[in-house]
Amino acid sequence: MDYSTKNIKKFVYSHYFYGGVRQALGALVPAMVLLGLFDLPVLGLAATFGAMCVSIVDQPGPVRHRKNEMLGCAVLGAATAGITALATPYAWGLWFTVIGLCFFLSLLSVFGRKGGLIGFACMLLMTLTMHSTFTPAQALLHTLVTIAGGLWYTGFSLVVTRLQWYRQEQQAIAACIFASAEYLEVKARFYDPDTKLDDNYQQLIVRQAAVAEQQEAARDVVLRELPRAASEGMDARRGRMFKMFIDIVDLHETVVAVHTDYELLRRVFAGSDLLVFFHDLLHKLALDTEAVGLAITQDQITHRHINVKAELRAIEYEIDQLKKADFPKLEPEAYTALIWTFRRARNAAKILDRLHRDTDPASDGEASSLKMDASLRRFLSKQDFSPARITSNLKLSSPNFRHALRVTLAVAIGMTLSSEWLIPHHIMHSYWIVLTIVVIMKPGFSLSKQRNIHRLTGTLIGCGLVLALLSFVDNTFILFAAMMLAAVMGNSLVQLYYLASATFNTTFVLLAFHFIAPGSLSVIGERALDTLVGSIIALGCSYFLPYWEYRLIKPTVQRAIAANRNYLSASQQLVATGIAQPADDFEYRLARKNVHIAFGNFANSFYRMMLEPRSKQRSVAELNNLVIQNHELAAQIGAAAPLLATLPAMPAPLAGVTRRIEGILDDAVKGTPDTRDDTEVLRELARELDGAVSEAETAGSVDGDTVNTLRQLVFQLKQMVKTSLSIRRSAAFARLPA
Structure with missing residues (x-):
């Protein structure tokens, strides 16, 4: 990762960090209230588990979609916790219950990424419930408190979203702009003769895929909140966000169109200053685009501080010299490619000027008559949670069905090992093996393998950090602050840098256990051992009925x-x-x-x-x-x-x-x-x-x-x-x- 001041600022103002703070606060408040004010630690943990389950699916997106997903997760999560709690008094009953739940919840991946997140959140809640034994009355109370925690988080998140809707739209637009700036930077390297074209193409493709993903996310957030009719009226800031989105899409399309025959340009203009000018022009445009994104995240008006007039005039001068040398007749294709590339780059600079103007509230009102009509709805993604998608995937040829079987097998092995072999040593925390398996295993082999390595490495680093922290720090306030920071960063980095997220999550969990049962460091070793065992099981089961990407x-x-x-x-x-x-x-x-x-x-x-x-x-x-x-x-x-x-x-x-x-x-x-x-x-x-x-x-x-x-x-x-x-x-x- 790049830890420069600019990138740290981008992270702090991003929806990743913003969402991490929201998720951490929303999940921990029930425990702090019930434990701190009412001395009800068991109920506090149950409520926090329910809130934490829902927080996992609270990802950036349209408010309507998020509300449906969080409510569905709260209900399904509570049902999962209730079923698991009722089975806890019976060893074999619990074994078969957990296996059945894992199969069903893993199969929710048929509904795409959000379905997979809901399934994972519910399995996480199941794992956190299975370590205690409940009577029927306790199971009912646990279920009610769990769904109360989930509903609390849903309401908390929706209220925060309503109060901060403009901030969230800004973050979505800024993420789109940052992705386009990175694409522009890679594009500039095509004009550097020392850069290998094939290697740069690979980087360009990755950046283009990232731009498409961010544009889709921003499109859903910005367009879906437009009024249904022009007579309803619209906040002028929302119209400004819509204009920004249109302009950044046009800017990216213009930059994509700058694509040309780079081999031809490098061959014909080898040693010419033209390649240097084009490289510097696109590089400056990339920096300026990034500056607009930073200004949007900080709700500031930006003005153009990076001037590209020198590069544009230098290229115009070189083109005039080529005309005088009768170059258009000598190399017609190279000249046409040169002219076209220059015009598109110049158009990109003009669109970037519009983006700068869009950050000024004085530009509000130009799009105030926008409304969501049938044509714009065609640009939006749709939710489809039809049960038929599950039944149609109940066959061995389905990748999602195979994934569910792999997770079920891995959890069965993990539960058997923890109950028969490892239980004498750490009966209270043996469920960590199942937890590790659930966290690591994903539908794709490559993602599961990558998660396995990052999870194991992050856990070991987190165990080492907590061991050092507890050895040298006695101040309760400092330890609590470290736990809260770990909770925020663990949620914030889960999509950006999973290894760091695993490190912070391990730190948070171990510090939480320290506050629940102070003085025992054995839990650190148990955490590391269980993660190692779970990682080995997950890796081995990844080869069971794999559905390879090809x-x-x-x-x-x-x-x-x-x-x-x-x-x-x-x-x-x-x-x-x-x-x-x-x-x-x-x-x-x-x-x-x-x-x-x-x-x-x-x-x-x-x-x-x-x-x-x-x-x-x-x-x-x-x-x-x-x-x-x-x-x-x-x-x-x-x-x-x-x-x-x-x-x-x-x-x-x-x-x-x-x-x-x-x-x-x-x-x-x-x-x-x-x-x-x-x-x-x-x-x-x-x-x-x-x-x-x-x-x-x-x-x-x-x-x-x-x-x-x-x-x-x-x-x-x-x-x-x-x-x-x-x-x-x-x-x-x-x-x-x-």
Whole structure:
């Protein structure tokens, strides 16, 4: 991790830290009230367990979704705790109850990430309940207190959200801006001749997937809270957040379109200052974008302190020198790529100026008439918790079903070991083995393996920290402050840096046990031992009925290619529109959103496969090419879109070539190669495109600006043909199960 002052500031003002504070306070208040004021430690822990269960699913997102998820988790968690508590007097009954609950709750991963979080939270509550023995009356009381704790946290979180809604929207927008700034920084390195193109492409793909994820999250938060009708009125700040979101999406799309033939530019302009100027220009734009994000998180008005005029004028001067040297005729493709890249970078600087203005409250009111209509709803994600999704996955071919079986087997082994072998040594804390298994095991092999290493390492570090802390610190206030800090940081870092999160969580748990039972350090060793045992069991069971990523990746490849195909079709609807009004390019924006999401899913699936054993990786070279090629094609379509919008009509040869590209992509989705040689197809289509430009140049009715636009569009279409042929070839050679 980068511990610079700037990044620490980004973290402190981020939704990660904000959410960590909210989760820690909401979960610990019931225990502090019931224990500190009423001396009811048992009920205090039960209420805190219920609140902690719900806090796990309290992730950034639309308020309506969060409310449904937290209420559902509170009810299901209390039911889980009640069933577990009733079974505790019976050893075999508890064994079968826990096994059955683990299978059902693990199967909730069929509902996606949020379903998996609800299942994990309930299993965590089950584990924390199983270590005590309850009578029926105690089990009922425990269940009621648990659901009370869950409902307390739900109400607490919703009240905080209502009071701080503007802050949360700012954080969502800022996260989106930071992701785009990181993408821009990687983009700048393409103009550094010392940077390897292939390595930089890999980093660019990762950043693009992160941008798509953050844009989707921000879109859900910002759009879903718009008023249902214009007559309802809207807070001017909400309109400003909407404008910021639109501008950052446009900025990212413009930066993506800066993509060009970097090998060509490096070869033609080797040793030229142009590459240095472009690198510095994009680097400064990245820094300025990040500055806007920081200002938004701190609710400050920002003004442009990073000036790019020098780089823009230097590039303009170099272009003028090239014109005088008759460079456009000597290297027409390189010159077209240069001009197009410069114009898009200049447009990015203009959009960044708009973002700076958006931070000023004086810009409020321009979007005050916004409302949530049927068209905007199509941009939003939807919740689907239909029971049919569970029943349809009750088969061995389902990855979620296999995951549930793996978790069930691991927990069964863990309970057997802890009850038969380890119970004489630490009867009170043997449930930590099951807890470790539940925390570590995830549907994907690579994520489970990574979690295993981080959990074990973090636990050992946390045990060492607590041992040192208890050995040298006697002040109760300092120890309590350390426990609270650990609780906040453990929640804050769980998505950013899991190893550190595991360290802080271990520190929090051990310090909490110190306050409950002071003077005993044996619990530290027991924690380390149980984590080691649980990690070994989890790792071993990860190889039971695994569903390797290569079996899941083909549909994501097909969806990514199909999304690009639809993106190209939508871009052709922009002809003669000028993209002047949002309504004019609604379908285009929707297609652009879908292509980024589909690409992000494909890229993430590919990188998960690369973390799995080498023997379980398939068609690595072809899939790596497809990841890069799909990103290139999306960038080329984005670059062509504004050119299409300025054309009065689509020339017939160009329309014919776009239909050919769509056909090539349709073949790629099916995985069927063409019988003709790709080089021959490329030459044929290039001749058609060049002919269209020549015809426009000789026609007296076509003005010079339109001819220049056609030249740039033809360059982009040639790149699209080349990329789409490469996609079809890679898709045909990829050997993946259906």
